[in-house]
Amino acid sequence: MSTLVIKDLHVSIEDKEILKGVNLTLNTNEIHAIMGPNGTGKSTLASAIMGHPKYIVTSGSITLDGEDVLEMEVDERAKAGLFLAMQYPSEISGVTNADFLRSAINARREEGDEISIMKFIRELDKKMDFLEMPEEMGQRYLNEGFSGGEKKRNEILQLTMIKPKFAVLDEIDSGLDIDALKVVSKGINEMRGEGFGCLMITHYQRLLNYITPDYVHVMMQGKVVKSGGSELAQRLEAEGYDWIKQELGIEDAEEITEA
Numbered sequence: 001m002s003t004l005v006i007k008d009l010h011v012s013i014e015d016k017e018i019l020k021g022v023n024l025t026l027n028t029n030e031i032h033a034i035m036g037p038n039g040t041g042k043s044t045l046a047s048a049i050m051g052h053p054k055y056i057v058t059s060g061s062i063t064l065d066g067e068d069v070l071e072m073e074v075d076e077r078a079k080a081g082l083f084l085a086m087q088y089p090s091e092i093s094g095v096t097n098a099d100f101l102r103s104a105i106n107a108r109r110e111e112g113d114e115i116s117i118m119k120f121i122r123e124l125d126k127k128m129d130f131l132e133m134p135e136e137m138g139q140r141y142l143n144e145g146f147s148g149g150e151k152k153r154n155e156i157l158q159l160t161m162i163k164p165k166f167a168v169l170d171e172i173d174s175g176l177d178i179d180a181l182k183v184v185s186k187g188i189n190e191m192r193g194e195g196f197g198c199l200m201i202t203h204y205q206r207l208l209n210y211i212t213p214d215y216v217h218v219m220m221q222g223k224v225v226k227s228g229g230s231e232l233a234q235r236l237e238a239e240g241y242d243w244i245k246q247e248l249g250i251e252d253a254e255e256i257t258e259a
């Protein structure tokens, strides 16, 4: 089992504090969902975990099986088994989807133990078939000209090929049609198990109908303010966030921008 521990994490962007003490522990074999109003720091948390240079950790810690993640460069974090599917995946011209995937897989393997081309192609064919992706997408440049939904599906292809220990999926459900949502969920559910833990950022219960989370967390004003089981997401869908604000005596969420 692996464990990712986030302790009292404070993160600033351009001198503005966005995360104000996030605590979260993820184990493999667990699926966590984070929900919360817009602008409360969910994507910031994802970027801080992956080491985006713009996001400055001012205090707190992130450890993966006791190792200090904050000390690691971005590529070292990926090598250690962390994976991020971004809210807005970027397009990279000149690098094909297949080449990118093979490099990413090999980056996690020891030198001299690279995946053979044959094995890679077999695996890629299998996974693309499973995710109902047309074969030509492997040879297209990474995300270039991909539709919103195709990009999201492609993130899941990366996930199932790279097989990280922990994945942070930022709004993987946004912009997906119903069929694509089912396919993406199928991909995530296939990963579910002993060697895999996941943090899904989402606004909607809809995704959680397909992937039942073990834990649901609510983020507000840069903190995880409430945690529960999947029933918490159902209540949020039905009632919104006001009851939590009242329960915790939180003023309007806009406050974060004035801090």
Ligand SMILES: Nc1ncnc2c1ncn2[C@@H]1O[C@H](COP(=O)(O)OP(=O)(O)OP(=O)(O)O)[C@@H](O)[C@H]1O
Pocket: 013, 014, 018, 036, 037, 038, 039, 040, 041, 042, 043, 044, 045, 054, 087, 257
């Ligand atoms: N590069 C940046 N420069 C300035 N402010 C930023 C930057 N990145 C994020 N912020 C601010 O940090 C706050 C949190 O943003 P973040 O993207 O983490 O929110 P979120 O919870 O993911 O929201 P959403 O649900 O809308 O995706 C916002 O007020 C945002 O404007």
Ligand SMILES: [Mg+2]
Pocket: 042, 043, 044, 087, 170
């Ligand atoms: Mg976001």
